[in-house]
Structures are given as C-alpha cells and as structure tokens.
Amino acid sequence: MDTAGMEHSVSWISSNSDELILRSWISSRMDIAELHRAGDDIKEMMKSEGYYSEPSKYEAELSDGNITFAYSYPIKAFEKFLGYYDRENRIAFNPSISMRTDFSFCLAACRYRKNGKTDTVVLDGYADNKYYKKAKFALDKFRSEYSINGSFDFYIKRYRRYQKAKGLSESSAVAAAVSRALISNVFGDDAAKDDIFVSRYARLVSGSGTRAAHDGISMWLSYPGMDSRDCVAFKVGKSNENLNYGVFPKYSDVATDNAHSIAVNSVFYGTWVSEKFSNVKRLISDHFDINDLLKIGENDMLRLNSILMSGGLIIQTPDSLRILKEILKFKSKNEGFYFTADTGPSIAIFSFDRSLIDEFRENVNDEYIEGSYDFKGYNNRMRDFIREAQEYFTQTPGEDEEDRL
Amino acid sequence: MDTAGMEHSVSWISSNSDELILRSWISSRMDIAELHRAGDDIKEMMKSEGYYSEPSKYEAELSDGNITFAYSYPIKAFEKFLGYYDRENRIAFNPSISMRTDFSFCLAACRYRKNGKTDTVVLDGYADNKYYKKAKFALDKFRSEYSINGSFDFYIKRYRRYQKAKGLSESSAVAAAVSRALISNVFGDDAAKDDIFVSRYARLVSGSGTRAAHDGISMWLSYPGMDSRDCVAFKVGKSNENLNYGVFPKYSDVATDNAHSIAVNSVFYGTWVSEKFSNVKRLISDHFDINDLLKIGENDMLRLNSILMSGGLIIQTPDSLRILKEILKFKSKNEGFYFTADTGPSIAIFSFDRSLIDEFRENVNDEYIEGSYDFKGYNNRMRDFIREAQEYFTQTPGEDEEDRL
Numbered sequence: 069m070d071t072a073g074m075e076h077s078v079s080w081i082s083s084n085s086d087e088l089i090l091r092s093w094i095s096s097r098m099d100i101a102e103l104h105r106a107g108d109d110i111k112e113m114m115k116s117e118g119y120y121s122e123p124s125k126y127e128a129e130l131s132d133g134n135i136t137f138a139y140s141y142p143i144k145a146f147e148k149f150l151g152y153y154d155r156e157n158r159i160a161f162n163p164s165i166s167m168r169t170d171f172s173f174c175l176a177a178c179r180y181r182k183n184g185k186t187d188t189v190v191l192d193g194y195a196d197n198k199y200y201k202k203a204k205f206a207l208d209k210f211r212s213e214y215s216i217n218g219s220f221d222f223y224i225k226r227y228r229r230y231q232k233a234k235g236l237s238e239s240s241a242v243a244a245a246v247s248r249a250l251i252s253n254v255f256g257d258d259a260a261k262d263d264i265f266v267s268r269y270a271r272l273v274s275g276s277g278t279r280a281a282h283d284g285i286s287m288w289l290s291y292p293g294m295d296s297r298d299c300v301a302f303k304v305g306k307s308n309e310n311l312n313y314g315v316f317p318k319y320s321d322v323a324t325d326n327a328h329s330i331a332v333n334s335v336f337y338g339t340w341v342s343e344k345f346s347n348v349k350r351l352i353s354d355h356f357d358i359n360d361l362l363k364i365g366e367n368d369m370l371r372l373n374s375i376l377m378s379g380g381l382i383i384q385t386p387d388s389l390r391i392l393k394e395i396l397k398f399k400s401k402n403e404g405f406y407f408t409a410d411t412g413p414s415i416a417i418f419s420f421d422r423s424l425i426d427e428f429r430e431n432v433n434d435e436y437i438e439g440s441y442d443f444k445g446y447n448n449r450m451r452d453f454i455r456e457a458q459e460y461f462t463q464t465p466g467e468d469e470e471d472r473l
Numbered sequence: 474m475d476t477a478g479m480e481h482s483v484s485w486i487s488s489n490s491d492e493l494i495l496r497s498w499i500s501s502r503m504d505i506a507e508l509h510r511a512g513d514d515i516k517e518m519m520k521s522e523g524y525y526s527e528p529s530k531y532e533a534e535l536s537d538g539n540i541t542f543a544y545s546y547p548i549k550a551f552e553k554f555l556g557y558y559d560r561e562n563r564i565a566f567n568p569s570i571s572m573r574t575d576f577s578f579c580l581a582a583c584r585y586r587k588n589g590k591t592d593t594v595v596l597d598g599y600a601d602n603k604y605y606k607k608a609k610f611a612l613d614k615f616r617s618e619y620s621i622n623g624s625f626d627f628y629i630k631r632y633r634r635y636q637k638a639k640g641l642s643e644s645s646a647v648a649a650a651v652s653r654a655l656i657s658n659v660f661g662d663d664a665a666k667d668d669i670f671v672s673r674y675a676r677l678v679s680g681s682g683t684r685a686a687h688d689g690i691s692m693w694l695s696y697p698g699m700d701s702r703d704c705v706a707f708k709v710g711k712s713n714e715n716l717n718y719g720v721f722p723k724y725s726d727v728a729t730d731n732a733h734s735i736a737v738n739s740v741f742y743g744t745w746v747s748e749k750f751s752n753v754k755r756l757i758s759d760h761f762d763i764n765d766l767l768k769i770g771e772n773d774m775l776r777l778n779s780i781l782m783s784g785g786l787i788i789q790t791p792d793s794l795r796i797l798k799e800i801l802k803f804k805s806k807n808e809g810f811y812f813t814a815d816t817g818p819s820i821a822i823f824s825f826d827r828s829l830i831d832e833f834r835e836n837v838n839d840e841y842i843e844g845s846y847d848f849k850g851y852n853n854r855m856r857d858f859i860r861e862a863q864e865y866f867t868q869t870p871g872e873d874e875e876d877r878l
Contacts (some may be wrong), residue, residue, distance in 0.1 A: 281635070312869075321796075335744055335748055335776070336741040336776075337782075338743055338744070339740055339741055339743070340741070342741070343740055366785075370782050370784075370785055371740070371741075371783045373782055374741065374778075374782045374783040376777070377775050377778055377779045377782065378741075378775050378776045378779040380775055380801060382794065382797060382801065384794065385794070386791030386792065386795045387792045389787065389789065389790070389791045389794050390791045393727075393787060393790075396785060396787065436622065
C-alpha cells in the first residue's frame with residue numbers, strides 16, 4: 069500500500085474521536101508515512117527471505133454445540149511492542165519478535181451455540197466482566213468477518229510453574245489458545261494447524277498472542293496503515309535449544325492496563341518505534357541471529373522501562389531492581405550473559421554457557437524457574453481439563469437452552 | 474551568533490578525535506543548528522525580560538600568598554542537564570534551571586603562590602588525584618584567559634545535614650565556593666560579589682556549579698555553538714519561601730561519572746534536549762512560574778532516569794524506588810505535592826501545603842531533611858574553617874618555598 073493509500077487507509081481507522089486526537093498528536097511526533105514505507109519494506113524483505121505467506125482463507129463449517137480444545141505456551145519478547153497505531157483493529161506501531169517459553173501454559177475449550185445470544189468466558193474459574201468484554205470485542209469482529217450468528221462459550225485455564233508473577237506474558241498464551249480453539253471449532257483442524265491464521269485472531273485478544281500461536285521464534289508483522297489481513301505473526305526460526313534460559317518470577321500490584329497509552333504519550337515514543345524498524349531489517353537480513361536478538365532483548369527492556377518511566381509508570385519493584393542491578397554488575401564482568409523483561413518485574417536471563425547462569429544464581433537466591441524446550445507438559449493436564457470444561461458447558465446451558473427449559 | 478557562525482564555532486571545539494566522533498554521531502541524531510537558533514532565541518528573550526547581562530570584565534590584582542575564603546549552598550534542579558556539547562569548554566547541550574537548597578554547604582579557602590608550580594587541592598581532608606585533575610583543568614583555562622603565572626592551593630570542606638547521600642548536588646556547591654574564593658583572590662571583592670562572573674568559572678568545575686553561584690532560582694544559559702563567555706548562570710527569581718521542601722537522603726554506590734556520556738549516547742537524548750528549549754521559552758514568558766517549574770522538575774526527573782536507564786545506568790536503588798512508588802501513589806490522591814531528584818537516589822519533595830508533606834511522611838519514615846531558606850548556617854563554621862585552612866596552608870609550603878628551604 070503506497071503512501072497515497074495511507075491517506076485512504078487512515079480514514080477507515082475508527083472514527084472514535086479520542087483515537088483521532090491521539091492519532092494527530094502522534095503524527096505530529098512521528099513520520100507515520102515513513103513508518104508505513106519501512107513496514108512495506110520489511111514485508112517485502114520477509115517475502116524475499118521466505119518468511120512471509122499470503123493470508124490464507126478457510127470456509128466456516130459450524131455445528132451447534134460443537135466443543136473444541138487447544139493449548140498454548142507464552143512468549144518472551146526480544147523486540148517488544150507497546151502502543152497501538154489502530155486500537156480498533158489491534159494494529160501495533162511496530163513489528164515485534166519473541167521466543168516461546170514454558171514458564172506456564174494455557175488450555176482453552178470453546179463451545180459454539182447456534183442460537184446463543186451472549187458469549188460467556190470463564191478464566192481460572194472466574195467469569196469476570198473484563199474477560200467478557202475482551203472476548204466480545206474479538207468475537208464480534210470475527211463473527212462480522214465471517215457472517216456468523218450465535219455465540220461462543222470459553223472455559224480457559226492457566227497452569228503456572230510459579231505462584232504469582234507479572235510480565236510473563238500469560239495473556240499471550242490465553243490469546244493464542246482461545247483463538248486456536250475458536251478456529252478449530254469454526255473451520256476445523258486444518259485451519260487450527262495454520263499458526264499464521266490462528267495468530268490473526270489471537271491478535272484481537274492480545275498483540276503478543278500473535279506470536280504465542282507459533283513455536284520457536286516468531287515475528288508479528290505490524291505497522292501503521294497496513295492491510296489488517298497481513299497483521300499476523302510468522303515463524304522466523306526454531307527454538308535455539310542450546311540457549312539456557314530461566315526467569316525470576318516477580319509480582320507487582322502496579323496496573324499496566326494503561327501501559328499502551330502511557331507509552332504512546334511518551335515524548336520518546338517516536339524514537340523508540342522508529343529504531344525498531346531498522347533493527348528488524350537488520351535481523352531479517354541476518355536470519356534473526358540469536359545473539360542480535362538477545363542484545364535487542366536487553367536494550368529493549370531498558371528502553372521499554374524508560375518509555376514508561378518517562379510517563380510516570382514504574383514497572384520495576386525494589387525486589388526486581390535489586391536483581392537487575394546484580395545482573396548489570398555480573399554482566400560487567402562476564403560476556404555471553406543476557407537478560408530481558410517485558411511489561412513487569414519478572415526478569416529472564418539467558419546464556420549459551422550454563423555455568424554462567426549457575427554462577428550468577430549463587431549471588432541471587434530468589435525463586436527461579438528454569439526454562440526448557442519441552443512443550444508437551446500440557447498433555448498431563450488435558451484429560452482433567454477436558455472433563456472440567458465439559459462439566460462447565462453442561463452446567464452452563466446458555467440462554468437459548470434456558471428459553472426451551 | 475548566526476548559524477554561519479555555527480560552522481566557525483564548531484571548528485574551535487577541541488580537536489580531540491573522540492569528541493569529534495561523538496559530535497558527528499550527535500549531529501546525525503539532533504538538529505544542532507536548530508538548537509543553536511533556539512538558544513539564541515532564549516538569549517534574546519532573557520535580554521528583553523531583563524534577566525540577561527553582558528559578560529563583565531575585571532582586572533587581575535595578584536598578590537603572592539594572598540588567602541581568600543568563600544561559601545556556597547547546593548542546588549536542586551527543575552530543568553536538568555546531562556551531557557556536554559563541548560566538553561572542553563563545559564558547554565552543555567541545553568539551558569538548565571534550579572533553586573538553592575540548604576541540605577549542605579561548602580566552605581573553600583584559596584591561596585595564590587606567585588612562584589608555585591603545582592596547584593594543590595584538599596577536599597574534606599583528602600588530597601585525591603581526581604580532585605587535583607579537575608582543579609587543574611579549570612585553573613589552566615583560567616590562567617590562560619588572564620595570563621596568570623603561579624599556582625593555587627585550595628582547602629575545601631563540605632558540611633552535610635545527613636551522613637551520606639547521592640544526588641544532592643554537593644559538587645555544585647564545591648564548584649561555586651572554589652570559584653568565588655579564586656575570583657576574590659585574583660580580582661578582589663567586587664568581582665567575588667558578581668554571581669554571574671563567579672558562575673562562569675564554577676562551570677569549569679561542575680555545570681550545576683554555575684547555578685549554585687546564585688541564591689534563589691537561577692538559569693544556566695548553555696546551548697550548542699554559543700559564545701562561551703555567555704555560558705553563565707543568571708538569577709531568574711527569588712526563593713519562594715512559601716514552598717515547603719525537603720529530601721530523603723539516599724546513598725548508592727553506582728558510579729555516575731559516566732552519566733554524561735551515557736545520556737548523550739541514549740537514543741532518546743535528542744528528543745529530551747529539544748523539549749527543554751520549548752520549556753525554557755515558556756518559562757521565560759511566564760517569569761519562571763514556580764508551579765510550572767515544579768511540574769518540570771517531576772517530569773525531568775523521570776526523563777533523566779529514562780535516558781540513563783535506556784543506556785543501562787540505573788540510578789535508583791530498591792530503597793529509593795520504594796519511596797518513589799509511595800510518592801506516585803500519594804500524588805494520585807493529592808494535588809499540589811511534587812517531587813524531583815537529580816543524578817542519584819535522593820528524592821526531594823515539595824508542597825505549598827505543609828500538611829501534605831506531614832501526611833505523606835506518615836507512610837514513609839525514612840530519614841528526611843527538612844529544607845529551609847536560612848542560608849546563614851555557614852557562619853557558625855567559618856571561624857573553625859578559617860583556622861583549619863590557615864593551618865593547612867602553613868603546613869603546605871608548596872615547592873617554591875621548598876626550593877628556598
């Protein structure tokens with residue numbers, strides 16, 4: 069889409085006035101047309117390097133009462149994203165890249181009700197209005213795209229290897245699991261195996277969910293003014309199983325729901341976003357070199373924290389700051405030891421040299437979850453989960469059946 | 474100086490190749506000519522609002538063995554600065570603004586030795602090479618400007634209202650006190666009373682020292698490509714004695730000597746600096762409105778921390794982060810309560826409403842120094858200090874006298 073198309077594309081962005089005021093404020097600080105051109109360049113590079121594929125199409129085959137299941141693991145981002153260019157269509161300002169981790173997993177069950185009027189969502193046993201609104205936003209878009217009537221019930225559960233933590237991208241796993249369960253329900257198994265297709269609808273629940281639809285290393289292609297059907301994640305590399313990784317799970321009660329808007333409002337946001345496009349171009353030409361990714365992961369953690377701090381949102385805690393300072397001290401004496409964190413105080417560490425991780429952990433005896441590349445753990449919980457979900461669906465007749473009772 | 478002059482002026486910047494590499498890297502990220510124009514505009518505004526005065530001239534009247542004394546109090550910055558455009562001449566990239574505080578004071582004694590070959594510096598009883606090199610840099614420039622031969626001995630002492638803390642601008646008070654003692658020694662009392670003249674040479678010791686040469690609120694005029702004789706601080710307002718202020722002194726062992734270069738290397742530095750010029754223009758037209766200054770002080774603390782964090786330098790400590798989070802929580806429920814900090818973890822708070830400060834301190838019982846506008850405390854220590862300094866000077870004959878012994 070050339071820049072002329074940009075003007076056209078800008079018009080279909082939601083007419084919600086706050087969004088347009090924010091949009092004009094952003095355009096005054098960023099060269100949106102330049103980001104659009106850079107995004108198009110990246111798309112072309114992804115094509116020529118064989119990472120990109122055209123948006124696929126599937127035919128809906130709906131059947132009343134059909135129940136489907138899916139799982140997903142969370143990601144840990146290297147090139148991160150905060151801030152939507154087009155909030156309505158969940159199009160982020162910049163492409164982002166991450167790897168799959170096994171710090172937790174999410175199981176999702178989806179039931180279709182042909183005559184249903186209201187979707188229902190239960191997450192970890194709770195039916196919170198916040199979950200319902202998030203699901204409804206995504207499902208309404210999905211239904212309108214495929215002219216589907218009826219409603220969907222979701223029974224979702226997260227399985228953590230830690231008690232409580234923030235910044236471990238649990239929402240990415242939820243988004244990918246519910247999207248895959250939905251797609252399996254509506255389009256069948258082939259579509260559900262198409263990670264790119266799954267990522268398109270995971271996006272409507274959580275941006276990083278796009279990447280959680282893939283194993284290994286993946287990139288969510290997203291930039292201002294793009295065609296939203298292209299706004300999906302592509303796999304760009306296998307997990308690098310020689311890379312030791314783990315995380316210090318930390319919790320914080322600081323709400324980060326407004327992190328996206330705080331970031332976009334930061335005076336530094338334009339610089340932060342535009343640097344990412346040059347990083348991504350370099351990464352594509354180097355076939356997503358893992359060492360480059362690890363350095364970007366460190367840099368971008370510091371910059372993400374800087375962006376939010378400049379807007380008054382401090383996401384580290386005294387506890388996580390202590391660990392971060394230990395990491396920086398250790399790094400000043402050791403090469404090949406990396407760290408990153410997303411929008412929370414849980415800090416992940418990486419090294420190809422296992423002894424470096426062990427040596428570091430001698431000074432920091434906080435709770436530590438050792439990461440692995442075994443993404444089969446969900447199997448042990450699937451049987452119980454299926455039983456629980458079916459129990460839930462039977463207890464939740466949904467209004468259409470209530471009318472007939 | 475018009476932009477044509479910019480090219481000329483750029484040439485006299487030191488030929489030190491690192492500096493030129495950094496300079497070209499900076500110019501690629503910032504519109505230096507634009508900053509120069511904005512600086513010139515600010516200078517004109519300062520003139521028309523009556524804050525500016527032409528650089529004054531004094532005649533040196535040296536007398537061998539002459540000893541002079543001076544004092545100074547530290548500042549707390551609102552519009553802050555990090556990063557020198559011209560390190561050799563200590564010209565900062567942007568103007569900066571602060572108020573005098575009484576968290577500590579510094580006393581300085583200066584002796585001139587006509588045949589002396591080596592300057593000597595004792596600070597708090599220590600003769601550290603770091604102090605000597607800093608003094609020599611400034612004194613060599615001073616001597617060459619006024620074709621002065623001989624050397625200077627400095628006996629300097631800091632008097633704190635806390636045990637140990639970082640980020641309370643002690644270096645600003647040292648710079649202003651030694652500059653005033655030097656100027657009193659070489660040019661006599663009139664020159665020593667000329668705070669603007671004192672600020673010019675305090676600059677060569679520490680940038681914020683320019684502002685510590687003034688009482689009340691002052692602005693250091695500094696911008697790329699300016700005439701260095703204009704690179705001084707001007708008083709821009711009296712202390713606002715209705716403003717209650719104080720500080721939680723905190724220490725950190727994180728070295729911040731490289732804070733200037735880390736800041737300049739930050740990807741966000743250009744944006745940070747250019748925003749300051751628009752702030753300063755607004756402030757001049759509003760006659761340095763204290764509420765605007767207080768808001769800038771908060772914003773700029775967060776941005777300064779962001780800039781350094783984006784370069785991997787984290788200046789907060791787990792302890793100071795705890796207080797900062799308490800402050801942000803308290804601010805979300807209370808108007809008229811402000812905070813700021815400079816390049817360290819000591820956080821200052823301000824309010825015109827004394828009860829807000831008392832209420833806040835009910836949740837935070839860390840050591841707290843209540844600020845005042847009584848800048849006479851130094852008098853009680855002057856007599857002992859004079860005796861100590863004279864004792865030091867008599868024990869330190871200096872090599873010229875050694876030759877004659």
